Amino acid sequence: MKALNKLTAPKAVAPERIIQFGEGNFLRAFVDWIVYNMNQKTDFNSSVVVVQPIEKGMVEWLNGQDCLYHVNLQGRLNGNAVNTLTRIDCISRALNPYTQNAAFMALADQPDIRFVISNTTEAGIAFDPSCKLSDAPASSYPGKLTQLLYRRFKTFKGDTDKGLIIMPCELIFLNGHHLKECIYQYIDLWKEDLGADYEKFKTWFTKYCYVCATLVDRIVPGFPRKEIAQIQKKICYEDNLVVQAEIFHLWVIEAAENLSLRQLANEFPVDKAGLNVLFVKSEAPYHERKVTLLNGPHTVLSPVAYLSGVDIVRDACNHPVIGKYIHKVQFDELMQTLNLPMNELKQFAADVLERFNNPYVDHQVTSIMLNSFPKYQTRDLPGLKVYLERKGELPKGLVLGLAAITTYYKGGVRADGKEIVPNDAPEIMQLLKDLWATGDTRKVAEGVLAAKDLIWKEHGDLNTIPGLTDMLTDFLNSIQEKGMLETVKGIL
Secondary structure (H helix, E strand, C coil): CEECCCCCCCCCCCCEEEEEECCCHHHHHCHHHHHHHHHHHCCCCCEEEEECCCCCCCHHHHHHCCCCEEEEEEEEECCEEEEEEEEECCEEEEECCCCCHHHHHHHHHCCCCCEEEECCCCCCCCCCCCCCCCCCCCCCHHHHHHHHHHHHHHHCCCCHHHCCEEEECCCCCCHHHHHHHHHHHHHHHCHHHHCCHHHHHHHHHHHHCEECEEEEECCCCECCCCCHHHHHHHHCEECCCCEEEECCCEEEEECCCCCCHHHHHHHCCHHHHCCCEEEECCCHHHHHHHHHHHHHHHHHHHHHHHHCCCCEHHHHHHCCCHHHHHHHHHHHHHHHHCCCCHHHHHHHHHHHHHHHCCCCCCCEHHHHCCCHHHHHHHHCHHHHHHHHHHHCCCCHHHHHHHHHHHHHCCCCECCCCCECCCCCCHHHHHHHHHHHHCCCHHHHHHHHHCCHHHHHHHHCCHHHCCCHHHHHHHHHHHHHHHCHHHHHHCCC
């Protein structure tokens, strides 16, 4: 078996046009895979310089393989099982700014650099007031980026054509807006150090740098420990950086205020590569779509399936009863609360079901049920309220999901003898324990719905929602008397 490097495998050479903060599994299986496809299918002709955003990372591993590695995509596409291996060759080199700060800062001097992409975890986009302009480097990601931008401003003397298009991929809503605000905070913090450049640099950043909010979606399990020997035998290379991901991918990119959708699409022609990337004026409805149609069904299907004796998400999708329940919640209830075109929503929901039905991933429903009440509050309760407002009745599937969560938190033993072990904040666990100790399902329902400080937050006391207390009580009684599966049959 051969070592994997540019001496043993062909590697494309292209101008370095993208700086990528982050070398982890997600970026390599998502952004770099997308750039590779753009290079293959369009005239994008660009390579990526990876920058390690924290002091300890894996750039040495990347450089050890000349930044070559394979992406293993697994899942269902149009109903068919897919399992592919693709060698990615679009990363030119990887830098550690803590040991190679001069090389890192010199990226700002390269005229071809046009894009900055990042995934530094949800905590990465944060302002640290202890950072200094003179740090080598600043500790935070926004601090490093501001240093780089100022160096570029100085090198090119404020050239209006040398601004950068910045597309963060951190999993926070409006990530670009947060990053832009952090950069402004650093510019203001370093006002004295910037001196006469302060106003000019701030204006250059405002007018000629473009910070786009994005939404990314692809499940990336990471390094395939169980299958690595089999994969290496198949590819005939000793690749220690194989990254496994689902075949589904979605990148929603919201154009910055000072950048038109057409210009963004022309400069970053990912749509021409036939990839699932959308350039939009606002990512908000797509964020809502993902939370509602992917996370929402996950949250309620898990306790319903588990209490019916089904442990794997894929098996729940294929179950003759639970599968219909999932479809009802997703298509008949939650989908009716969104404002995007119905054909788009149906396609996304169908993609979600294919993802749930991934033959290569045994996704345990119990892994989804951690902190189920707070998840229901953010993912399902808004849809319940909108459905009631639009249809004049409560969505039975969503209310049954809440009853399933409430029953799951009772604990005890499942019909097949498995012990039920819920997990949440201690105060929520104690509340449910005390409520179930009353032996009165009406009191359980009223107590859960009244927990505005613990669970429902700004939604207040849910007992005020017409009919909800009665319906929840009825479902709790039915689950106790008939079992979960028979209760589900009753609403289908």
